[in-house]
Amino acid sequence: MTMADGKKKDEVTGIETTGHEWDGIQELNNPLPRWWLWTFYLTIIWGIGYTIAYPAWPLVSGATAGVLGYSTRAEVAAEIQRFEDQNAAVSATLASSDLALLSPSDPAHQFGVAGGASIFRANCSQCHGAGAAGAKGYPNLLDDDWLWGGDLEAIQTTVAHGIRNETDPDARWSEMPAFGDILSEEEIVATAHHVLSLSDGDHDAALAAEGATLFADNCAACHMDDGTGDRQQGAPNLSDAIWLYGGDLDTVVTTITNARFGVMPAWGQRLSLADVKAVTLYVHQLGGGE
The missing domain is CATH 1.10.760.10 (Cytochrome c-like domain)
Structure with a gap:
């Protein structure tokens, strides 16, 4: 059935059709449920409000900040700072301690080994491997073969100043002729x-x-x-x-x-003294430390 305005209506139901037809079956232009429409409108309103309140629209060098000033980075930074404040005392003890005299039962030693494991995975495992077994051109830290010594003092010096780099005047340095x-x-x-x-x-x-x-x-x-x-x-x-x-x-x-000429960064320029000592304790206790 065709109405005066040119629109078609289904003869059985009397509902206007969309004009689409497949094998004689016409698509009815049923209105959407009212609850669905209101939900849809509410999501639009919520979306607009969200983009105003929170960071949302990307710009050339950042994004809109949002009127609430919320930042996930700031939230993470605050959480990190909270833990650093909690560990400040034991971290200060570790930084000021002579590692050779630090007992394995001392909380500072335990804190150092645990923290050193995380520091190692984040900064050292890319070269020495996740398990510190090394690779071709990268020393195995599990054995007892140490180029400059494997006691705590020697390891700390190597970690802090690195090897054959040009950024630290105290870097370990040796060069074999070709x-x-x-x-x-x-x-x-x-x-x-x-x-x-x-x-x-x-x-x-x-x-x-x-x-x-x-x-x-x-x-x-x-x-x-x-x-x-x-x-x-x-x-x-x-x-x-x-x-x-x-x-x-x-x-x-x-x-x-x-000849060979491997280079290791000076981690003392990137990590705190406590972090350098922590990774020193971790490496030393892996099994090859002297």
Whole structure:
């Protein structure tokens, strides 16, 4: 049925249709339930009110602040500050303590280890791994092989000042020459065989004997005659079969040829003294600390 205004009406129900039809079935233009309409209008009103009261509309360099001035960042900052205030006393004790004299039963020690775990995961695990087992080029902190020492004082110094960085004048510093500019390829291979022999690695005895003289002339000043290294210089122990970059012949040859130069940030410039001591306690108690 077509009405005078051109609109169609369903003959059975007498309700106006939308004009849509599928296989002879017409869509009725039933009005929406009144409760649904009011709910919809209320959500619009609520949405407008929310965008006025709270941060909502993105701008070029931020967002509208809202008349209430609410900020989730400020809320989180206040919560963090609340916990920092609660821990202020024990944190101050940790910061002023000599770690070597701090008993494991002391609340400051327990606070340091627990807090140090969180600090480690947030700042150190990207290189040393979540479990501190390290990776190629990143030291394993679980073993007892320490380049500059593994007691509490040595670890704290390393954490605070870092290694071979250019931001802290007190950073640990050592630099191995690139012997590719000094020795021939044959001499480097012979030296590599001697280095591998120091830890009973797979090597050629004749080449190792030839490399012994080269090692004494070029490497022993830092790594010592027996290859046990020198912590004062940051020279690795070559006799313990613990390798930072790998202990196969090709890797050792590459190391001798090109040298290595890993860098660690100076965390003392980014963390508080209490935080540095906390992560020191955490690393020390992992199993490799001396």
